[in-house]
Amino acid sequence: MHVPVLTQRILEFLNPQPSQNFIDATAGAGGHLKAILEKTGPRGKVLAIDWDSDALKRIQSDLSADFKKRTVFANDNFEHLREIAKREKFKRVQGILFDIGLSSDQLENSQRGFSFKKDEALDMRFNLQHGLDAKKILNFWSRQDIEKTLKEYGEEQFAPLIAKAIVQRRSEKAIIKTSDLVKIIEDATPKWYHRKKLHPATKTFQALRIAVNHELEALQEALPEARDILEKGGRVAVISFHSLEDRIVKNFFKQDQALRIITKKPIIPSFQEQKLNPRSRSAKLRVAEKI
């Protein structure tokens, strides 16, 4: 089950009050959503967005009647934030939350090949109706583009070796399953790399997921739209799990004239939270306020 990250800090910074409206741009398993709804009764509404329709269905079946009544669900990509907010009549809100990446539910139960620990088809799309899946990247992209993706989005030091091995293997047999890719990575990288704490496939899987879902581009599109939708004094909070995402958020907050930075340094989970929820280890939270 997905455990929400930095929930108390999110409540502290967004400070939801009775009858205020919010946007949860990445509703996921609904953990942060419920925490906000708890504080915003009796009339506060939350626009709950997720690109994954399964995630929204699960939340819908899980929320109490009161919470459901005060939640508007949107199965959409937050890169269209302005349009979604307009469509759903969330003109101005007190706070907007982005908790980027994928949820533990998606990793463990979606059967979309997010995890190198499971033998599943290599899909990795958050939304199965849109875009190209990981299989297409692996079987059709050029060696150079695959190498660039692994380098840029995964910071994978063996990107050239892995890309070369992918191209070689696919000329014999299509790469279809996560186990195919894990084997290619293991064969292409040195033995000492396999003895490290991080599994040798971690960075490649992360890079492919980011590429498949255009994760960095979506964030870049969404941040200025989020700023426009905020009330004066309203806040945008972003939890990221990757240095590239964190850099996008940091630079946007720094350069945007309409925002005041609230978190001079990124907030990270306490030692205790990291111990209880290992997924939280790489989380970084940044918050800014509209002036």
Ligand SMILES: C[S@@+](CC[C@H](N)C(=O)[O-])C[C@H]1O[C@@H](n2cnc3c(N)ncnc32)[C@H](O)[C@@H]1O
């Ligand atoms: C880390 S989870 C969010 C967990 C959530 N905050 C909670 O407390 O349960 C990230 C979610 O964002 C969704 N997501 C990722 N990129 C998205 C995008 N561009 N637009 C909308 N949803 C997105 C994923 O499908 C996933 O469900």
